[in-house]
Amino acid sequence: MTLSSRILTRLKSSQGVLAAAGRSFSSSTAATSSVGFIGLGNMGLPMSINLANKANDSKMDVIAFDANPTALNLAKEAGMRTASSVEEIGASNCSVIITMLPGCQAVDAVTPILLESSDPNASTLFVDCSTVHPSTSRRWNDELKEKGHTRMDAPVSGGVKGATDGTLTFMVGCDDPATLQQAQPLIMGQRSIHCGTAGAGSATKLCNNLALAAQMLGICEAMNLGESLGVDPIVLAQVMNTSTAKSWSCEVNNPHPVVATDRGTGAAANRYQGGFGSKLMQKDLSLAVSAGADAGVALPVGVLSKELYHMATLHGLGDKDFGVMLQFLRGQKP
């Protein structure tokens, strides 16, 4: 029996069942299929909890780990079954191992440990939700395939809110689209899109965020310029939202405090706390620029965006929503 059909058979019973996020669950020792989840940060923890809630209604058992003791404790407090090391996940005979790690370095550190500690005759599906370099995805895809495993890169869009609400979009790269079809019951979100072969999920995520950074920077500059020229920020946002500058960064995540106060939502709503941090944007832009350099693609705005978010991070704004650029441009503290 191939891995693909093993997963399909074991997980089929949970198809279409998505337990409400936040619902409590019990770990079932009778479960025959284990799913490992490594990386319990702001994104990984709610994702793993949602997965465990789904698992509760199926014969799936989720076992979670994070190298950070605080994160691991949070998972325990949430009622998750946890492992004490990456090796323990590797030795747990998981049919699927999901990783949600900070970047390429962490993926390169964790994956070999998983390979060494797992049964060499078993076949595992590796689902990497981390945002990594497309070449990292392709490299691990090839190496894991050679060892009889399957892999897909599946970075997400939707942020912490999407992770918590179970409304993420998964951008999937895998050589065989059937892999995604079979992994569907694991999807902790609303949608999954097959973007292409191995690495295409990672590439799509970076491209979206490259375009997003330029959009946010453009909106920050426009809102700042308009206000300085005497245009009411609320009117300016309203005009742009019904004109050609209409965008998520203007409409949903507008960076201007006056717009946030008016609408009760936007990047500045909670003094730029939460949301998508500037240092995460810097990281994604660094990956995009590096991928562009490898592919011989000119990214003039991408490079400038990366350097601006780099500077914002150096100025202590790394944990603030990336809309904080409006304040950074002004030389003001958020």
Place this chain on the structure above:
Amino acid sequence: MTLSSRILTRLKSSQGVLAAAGRSFSSSTAATSSVGFIGLGNMGLPMSINLANKANDSKMDVIAFDANPTALNLAKEAGMRTASSVEEIGASNCSVIITMLPGCQAVDAVTPILLESSDPNASTLFVDCSTVHPSTSRRWNDELKEKGHTRMDAPVSGGVKGATDGTLTFMVGCDDPATLQQAQPLIMGQRSIHCGTAGAGSATKLCNNLALAAQMLGICEAMNLGESLGVDPIVLAQVMNTSTAKSWSCEVNNPHPVVATDRGTGAAANRYQGGFGSKLMQKDLSLAVSAGADAGVALPVGVLSKELYHMATLHGLGDKDFGVMLQFLRGQKP
């Protein structure tokens, strides 16, 4: 009787009447109120025709002029009543004079001629639809007010299609919002928004296009990078359109030829012909950057955008839709 109430009284009868664009009209010598229209380019000509169609149902008579004989002939062929000089418009005792000129220089050249050639005791409403520097709008507002006239800056959004279909949005700056209320029957579009005092219409237009340029550049870079990394452009556009990079530049005016072929629409649909030209974007960005410098506003992405569109224009792409930047980034001819 003040100018405002004169306009209101004379034009009230046309309120709510918008004749179908392209409908023929006859110039009425019995008309008591003349509206001058100067600047019959790609935008001005269809705007003036739409206005004349409205005028046909009211006691308004439109008289048009352009310094370019070709443009003037096009207007004559369209059945417009035309003048042979700016002076003739000035001497026509117009209650309203609309200008749709290429920029500040043209506005600075035309307005004094209008003032000199018109009845010094008459009061005229000057509606400047040109995209100009906010300081140009404020300067003329003050000078015209001093001479007993009224003025509003009313640049438009919606392009040649909006001008032809009569679906433009007017971004209006005028000290007294009542001026816009009274000028409503003249609006050759769907909407007019009072953005603030004199100059605020010009400022809003520049801010929208500043943000728009950053958005288009980001989408061009993302589409180019994604394709180079093996992502299908149609899938990439689809993901971005349902994610945080959703924007007019990705959704409506996507610059990728494959997306245009798939959808039958987008910047590349007609090999980047028509649409909003790169040299017009360069011009608007130059104004925005200049206004930013005057106001002490940092515009890092705006400055880079301006220089990129400057280079594209120098490379002979000035008349191509600004989505042509995708090809320029690649070193390819559109």
